[in-house]
Amino acid sequence: MKTVRVRIDPAVPESLTSGRIDTARVDATTEADIARQAAADEAAAMQDAAKFVRRVRKRLGLSQAEFSKKIDVPLESIRNWEQGKRCPTGAAKSLLKVLDKAPEAALAALH
Template identity: 75%
Template sequence: MKLVRKRIDPNDPSTLVTGWFDPIGFDATTEEDIARHIAEDEADAMQDAARYARRVRKRLGLSQAEFSRRIDVSIDTIRNWEQGKRSPTGAAKALLKVLDKAPEAALAALS
């Protein structure tokens, strides 16, 4: 690989680097490609949320049934989170974060 040094003068716009992109690849991207990429990203995010919910429960050493009882959420909801069918949002997401960072305090407050 060849290394090239370039002097940039902020007062001379012709010396400024404008960035690089692949115009052929850019033009070849279709709306279907974009939609597929978005769907793949959303599926990855759902799996990340599922792994996180499962990890929090397992760190507490609780079964799904016990975990659902302790945080007052239905067992079906816990299963859906852990299987990636649904993702915790809002207060549930915040509760998982608190359970992850300060489990004793969170469980004591929920008792």
């Protein structure tokens, strides 16, 4: 692979490449557009978390009720996580990561 070095001098506008963004579109972006995109990103992250929780539970072969008892978390929390209404945080998030990577050890430590 060939390496190409480019010198950019902010004092010389011709040396600045246009890059991969559409500056006109960026300039036209409003605060409302930014807020709408942030909300969409947050919703996508919640769905990713929901898929992760559901995948961990299903890999263990447990129903929501069984999973809630095993990890000592209210059933309503499990449902909210899997439906994307809430996202696990703190210790619950860490526990889910451990259950994903080492389920037998995690379950043995819990009981």
